[in-house]
Amino acid sequence: MREETDVINIIDDTTPFSVKEAYRLLRANIQFLSPHDGCKVICVTSSVAHEGKSSVSYNLSSVIADGSSKVLLLDADLRASHLQLSLGSKGKEGLSDILAGLASSEDYKSLIKKDENHPNLDILVAGKVPPNPSELLSSERMVTLLDELKKEYDYIIIDGTPLCLVSDMLVLSPYIDGYVIVVRAEMTNKKILNKSVSMIKKINGKVLGFVLSRKKQKKSERYYYGEYGSSKYL
Template identity: 40%
Template sequence: MWKKKTKQFMSAGSETKQTLHENLAFTAVEQYKLIRANLDFTLPADEKCPVIGITSAMRGEGKSTTAVNLSYVFAEKGSRVLLIDGDLRRPSIAKKLDIDNTHGLTDLLRGKGARIEDFQSKRRDNWYVLPSGAIPPNPSELLGSDRMANVLRQLREMFDYIIIDLPPLNLVSDAISVSPLISGMIVVIREDHTEKKELEKCLRQLQMANVRVLGCVMNGVKTGSASKYARYKYYGNSSRGTGK
């Protein structure tokens, strides 16, 4: 099925291909590795398969780009990694990676016989990409459902890390709905795009819902570097250290 259609990042849609891992400048890839290192430091050492949600206040701040690149650098380290498109309203992972979105998370949630082996990426043996699948009428309820809890419980047994790309928190409740089922959330902030009051609202909502914020990723930071995409910064929120 969709594995046949999978191509390398280079052939992903031209709109996004420059922001995906293999086309990033060395310095940008290093920033993702730094985020990976910070997360390893932030997450409890004894936690089996942390599940990391990626959200932001509004649309277009770089959540999906961050989810793809971060999951990929975790896989590069040798870990077994699953990237899930949890944006069941406007999924974009399949399009970014030029794979089929016909089957995915919603099939697993409906118990429709989808097998996780079908979602192994051709790019790396230890990198699995689960697109959204068919868009459901009730994304928020599905993401917070017992079925979702069961699916995640099973997936946790199979992977070292799970990264879930989520919709913007200030627009829909989906990220909050799934939050009790995950280890913590990363909030993406995009320079010259994210409004301060929206970010404050987003963080306030996370706090009210008792969600563990693992850190914020600054996307699109202008470094003055010669590299156009060397623009990622991580500000950790570590319980075991000072983060950054």
């Protein structure tokens, strides 16, 4: 049971300048931290539920796409996707249907949708909730699909599940260039965050960095530039 609305937090015209800047900085950091050629596969995860993974995944994908790279946002939360709910795609076919071999079309590309606000951003939603998400994500079909997708995109951003609750994001590690871990201010516990980092390191995964979500800014920490104001949250 969620304590809040199921709608993810999407940046738009009303979003404060400093929040947009924080996302541009995140984009720059990711570009520097993953310098190899070809498609980069980045997984956005967190320790527990509701820390802001889907919001960060969508906003990060859109800011990278605005910078002219071709981006696929891959919704890999096969258990409880709030991304597809927020995008109005609840009940539609998606990743789970492709992986289970149950998609109505042979061509997986027909299930990938263009984001209406960002021309370079495509989205593949999670699809119907399957009984065996981990098995599907570690299947041969997933490997084949990722190989195909990597030919089409500069970045694949995976909206993941929480590390300390399910193993789904760890089974994907051989195909992930790096993990971004979302940490929710005043909620994420240090011990549990350390556990998440250890889990990734144990499987030789790379932690690219952390995103602190929902940090309330003190007045003294606010940054002003020209007429632009500041924000309540980073």
